[in-house]
Amino acid sequence: MAISEFDLIKDYFNKSGLIPTTEQSARIPLGIGDDCAVIDLPPERLLAVSMDTLVADVHFPAKADSGLIAQRALAVNLSDLAAMGAEPLAFTLALSLPKVEEAWLQGFSLGLEQMIQKYRCPLIGGDITKGPLSITIQVHGLLERGKILRRDSARPGELVYVSGELGAAGLAVSLLGNGMSLDKPDTKELHSAYYQPVPRVILGQSIAGIASAAIDISDGLMADLGHIAEQSGVGIVLNAKAIPISKAVKNFMGAMGDKSKGLNLALTAGDEYELALTVAEDQQEELQQKAAEINVPLTLIGRVVKGSRVKCLDSDGREIDIKNSGYRHFS
Amino acid sequence: MAISEFDLIKDYFNKSGLIPTTEQSARIPLGIGDDCAVIDLPPERLLAVSMDTLVADVHFPAKADSGLIAQRALAVNLSDLAAMGAEPLAFTLALSLPKVEEAWLQGFSLGLEQMIQKYRCPLIGGDITKGPLSITIQVHGLLERGKILRRDSARPGELVYVSGELGAAGLAVSLLGNGMSLDKPDTKELHSAYYQPVPRVILGQSIAGIASAAIDISDGLMADLGHIAEQSGVGIVLNAKAIPISKAVKNFMGAMGDKSKGLNLALTAGDEYELALTVAEDQQEELQQKAAEINVPLTLIGRVVKGSRVKCLDSDGREIDIKNSGYRHFS
Numbered sequence: 001m002a003i004s005e006f007d008l009i010k011d012y013f014n015k016s017g018l019i020p021t022t023e024q025s026a027r028i029p030l031g032i033g034d035d036c037a038v039i040d041l042p043p044e045r046l047l048a049v050s051m052d053t054l055v056a057d058v059h060f061p062a063k064a065d066s067g068l069i070a071q072r073a074l075a076v077n078l079s080d081l082a083a084m085g086a087e088p089l090a091f092t093l094a095l096s097l098p099k100v101e102e103a104w105l106q107g108f109s110l111g112l113e114q115m116i117q118k119y120r121c122p123l124i125g126g127d128i129t130k131g132p133l134s135i136t137i138q139v140h141g142l143l144e145r146g147k148i149l150r151r152d153s154a155r156p157g158e159l160v161y162v163s164g165e166l167g168a169a170g171l172a173v174s175l176l177g178n179g180m181s182l183d184k185p186d187t188k189e190l191h192s193a194y195y196q197p198v199p200r201v202i203l204g205q206s207i208a209g210i211a212s213a214a215i216d217i218s219d220g221l222m223a224d225l226g227h228i229a230e231q232s233g234v235g236i237v238l239n240a241k242a243i244p245i246s247k248a249v250k251n252f253m254g255a256m257g258d259k260s261k262g263l264n265l266a267l268t269a270g271d272e273y274e275l276a277l278t279v280a281e282d283q284q285e286e287l288q289q290k291a292a293e294i295n296v297p298l299t300l301i302g303r304v305v306k307g308s309r310v311k312c313l314d315s316d317g318r319e320i321d322i323k324n325s326g327y328r329h330f331s
Numbered sequence: 332m333a334i335s336e337f338d339l340i341k342d343y344f345n346k347s348g349l350i351p352t353t354e355q356s357a358r359i360p361l362g363i364g365d366d367c368a369v370i371d372l373p374p375e376r377l378l379a380v381s382m383d384t385l386v387a388d389v390h391f392p393a394k395a396d397s398g399l400i401a402q403r404a405l406a407v408n409l410s411d412l413a414a415m416g417a418e419p420l421a422f423t424l425a426l427s428l429p430k431v432e433e434a435w436l437q438g439f440s441l442g443l444e445q446m447i448q449k450y451r452c453p454l455i456g457g458d459i460t461k462g463p464l465s466i467t468i469q470v471h472g473l474l475e476r477g478k479i480l481r482r483d484s485a486r487p488g489e490l491v492y493v494s495g496e497l498g499a500a501g502l503a504v505s506l507l508g509n510g511m512s513l514d515k516p517d518t519k520e521l522h523s524a525y526y527q528p529v530p531r532v533i534l535g536q537s538i539a540g541i542a543s544a545a546i547d548i549s550d551g552l553m554a555d556l557g558h559i560a561e562q563s564g565v566g567i568v569l570n571a572k573a574i575p576i577s578k579a580v581k582n583f584m585g586a587m588g589d590k591s592k593g594l595n596l597a598l599t600a601g602d603e604y605e606l607a608l609t610v611a612e613d614q615q616e617e618l619q620q621k622a623a624e625i626n627v628p629l630t631l632i633g634r635v636v637k638g639s640r641v642k643c644l645d646s647d648g649r650e651i652d653i654k655n656s657g658y659r660h661f662s
Contacts, residue, residue: 005621030481031608032477032563033482034482035411035546036379036472037379037381038378038379038380038383038415038474038479041372041378044362046370047371049367049369049469049471049472050367050368050456051457052425053460080366081367096384096386096465107589126468127383129384129389129390131386131389131465132462132465133486136382136467138380138382138423138469148369151364213439214366246566262339291422
């Protein structure tokens with residue numbers, strides 16, 4: 001049966017649960033269906049925008065569950081809003097599909113809906129085209145003037161923190177890359193770390209105006225702190241013992257006889273979507289209090305110094321040799 | 332040589348001529364290089380956003396000149412801003428590339444730069460990924476409150492106008508689809524109609540607040556007026572004799588012995604990027620004056636009526652049988 005782009009939009013995307021609620025419509029006077037969507041920004045707010053593409057068999061297995069693909073696609077974009085301290089407002093979606101499969105689209109639409117409801121970030125427009133499976137999302141978020149978590153504002157003497165635990169998503173990527181499935185009982189945590197990363201949206205907003213700089217860990221902890229170091233013109237020294245390694249990774253690597261039990265993975269693996277941030281010493285207490293209020297674990301992992309490099313030292317003060325410096329799309 | 336995403340961005344995209352000028356930075360306090368770009372909307376303006384994807388060998392020949400691909404990708408997006416009456420502000424770009432080719436990227440970057448300079452619409456962020464060649468652009472534009480060219484606000488009794496001439500881009504698509512080249516001297520106009528469509532950005536802004544509804548012709552005149560008819564709850568009757576058919580099309584079709592000389596093409600071909608609009612009779616004079624001031628030809632082609640269909644009548648009042656109803660991505 002021939003089906004048009006317009007039918008696809010109507011059946012799977014332009015529907016209640018995905019589009020703005022009546023209340024959200026005040027900020028989105030025009031959503032899906034016109035040449036453009038229209039955003040009405042509240043006074044004294046800035047708009048943060050970020051765009052990320054996920055390509056089949058590059059960023060996810062083409063045969064993965066479409067609901068999980070949708071969740072992951074929106075999560076990685078929301079993570080960029082989190083890293084700026086922005087409140088999610090709305091997103092646009094460009095979906096390229098090789099063919100129309102009802103079950104796939106149904107699952108994709110449902111996966112989006114769950115994220116939209118959870119993060120109050122409705123769909124306001126986009127494009128559906130025929131082509132190799134690929135998803136591009138642009139998220140839009142609200143920022144308070146003067147409370148923007150940039151990358152270029154870390155200063156020597158400040159402390160470096162990271163949220164959550166690291167390594168599980170990276171291990172999942174590595175297993176998937178070797179053609180392994182994550183559907184077994186002992187890889188359950190790796191599966192959800194990869195497909196359903198939790199963007200630190202509330203944390204980002206809570207610490208905006210307190211942290212001096214922040215970034216989400218999409219390229220790997222060392223590489224992403226490298227972006228802060230480069231853009232701020234500083235160095236960063238990490239304490240290897242303090243790096244919070246995921247329990248799932250410790251167990252898995254331990255069983256494999258790996259003595260370092262995942263430190264390298266935690267330092268270099270991308271796709272984590274935790275926040276790494278810097279904070280002035282006298283703001284440390286307020287930072288920890290904010291994180292405690294929302295039950296997000298924050299770990300002190302290092303210090304901003306004069307210089308230009310990111311290094312990680314062991315308990316004897318020796319620099320740890322890092323095996324790779326994070327995900328590089330074209331290396 | 333291994334090259335990272337960051338190097339690609341630095342070498343081809345994050346550079347003067349593409350990014351915001353000092354003056355534009357007032358509206359874009361943060362561009363490429365952080366987790367998000369930041370837009371500072373002027374008071375009393377709304378933000379229009381639109382996203383379009385162009386996939387290689389679906390929306391353009393994969394081997395086409397990369398500068399032309401870039402120009403076309405930005406033009407079709409700017410056309411959506413034009414159709415809302417929005418002033419271009421900035422755009423984001425998601426580029427999927429199968430491999431890194433310096434000459435291709437150089438040409439693409441230069442093609443973007445020409446459009447950016449012409450339409451004063453700088454690049455503020457995006458994503459570069461490895462994958463099948465595909466370009467997704469989101470444009471952002473400024474709207475004046477109360478001067479938005481929607482699709483759902485045409486009323487019976489109003490007049491229907493179209494800008495420019497129709498059919499050349501459609502004929503180009505059809506020739507390209509049959510594997511023909513557009514590089515010969517007699518297809519020069521078709522080549523530029525397809526690769527370098529002129530988005531009616533100034534026209535859109537000039538008639539915002541005067542026209543009652545507008546749309547850009549990306550799916551075909553009849554199909555796009557069908558969107559206005561459906562969303563406004565009206566019918567539209569076109570006068571076949573009045574439809575402005577491109578001279579290049581008339582010549583080409585005439586040489587092929589086609590008696591209708593391109594009318595069907597002008598009515599149904601997509602990718603035209605002219606504006607179709609409706610206007611109340613008492614605003615007609617002001618509309619024509621605005622178009623004349625900026626030297627854009629506008630042709631009166633029909634009338635909005637009660638009903639729900641778009642039809643085109645010949646000079647005897649008989650309905651013309653349309654051979655297809657515009658581009659459908661999944662038919």
